[in-house]
Amino acid sequence: VRSTTSRKVLTLVIIRKGSDILLGMKKRGFGAGKWNGFGGKVEPGETILEAAKRELQEECHLRSDSLREVGLIEFEFKGDPVLEETHVLTSDVFEGEPKETEEMRPQWFSIDNIPYHQMWLGDKYWLPLLIQGEQFKGYFLFEGEEKILNYELKTS
Ligand SMILES: CSc1nc2ncnc(N)c2[nH]1
Numbered sequence: 002v003r004s005t006t007s008r009k010v011l012t013l014v015i016i017r018k019g020s021d022i023l024l025g026m027k028k029r030g031f032g033a034g035k036w037n038g039f040g041g042k043v044e045p046g047e048t049i050l051e052a053a054k055r056e057l058q059e060e061c062h063l064r065s066d067s068l069r070e071v072g073l074i075e076f077e078f079k080g081d082p083v084l085e086e087t088h089v090l091t092s093d094v095f096e097g098e099p100k101e102t103e104e105m106r107p108q109w110f111s112i113d114n115i116p117y118h119q120m121w122l123g124d125k126y127w128l129p130l131l132i133q134g135e136q137f138k139g140y141f142l143f144e145g146e147e148k149i150l151n152y153e154l155k156t157s
Contacts, residue, residue, distance in 0.1 A: 011085055012090060013088070015128070016095055023063075024038065025039055025107045032121065036119050039056055039061055040056045050068060050090070063095045065094060071136050072131060072136065072139070076123070076141050130156060136156060
């Protein structure tokens with residue numbers, strides 16, 4: 002049993018186009034300097050889906066009405082009692098062109114050229130499952146941003 006005092010609910014959206022995926026270079030704040038999916042906190046009164054759509058629009062000006070939740074990942078950071086409950090959603094149906102914002106610089110990556118060395122360490126474990134169309138549940142225990150102490154990952 003993992004005794005954490007609270008959970009933060011986050012979304013993480015991966016948009017696909019053929020054999021490419023869209024990632025954003027985080028320009029400031031938590032995770033700055035890493036390529037990541039688009040997303041952030043779920044506000045009170047928002048559903049996961051509403052939050053994911055909002056963040057996608059805010060962070061790169063894409064609109065999608067067909068986001069599907071395909072993964073649930075718990076990120077824990079040693080020493081930090083808040084557990085990040087991250088809902089991973091994806092779609093290949095969207096409108097608009099990705100636009101750079103203050104938060105994120107978007108870029109398309111071929112799925113066989115994903116910049117894992119510039120991403121969160123756990124991504125190389127679960128992102129391939131998303132690309133293969135699997136549903137998954139995971140738990141990652143980080144120590145700082147550059148070390149994974151333990152992880153579990155299963156397809157469901
Ligand atoms: C959307 S916020 C976020 N926190 C994360 N922690 C670890 N790995 C990630 N990919 C993360 N994304």
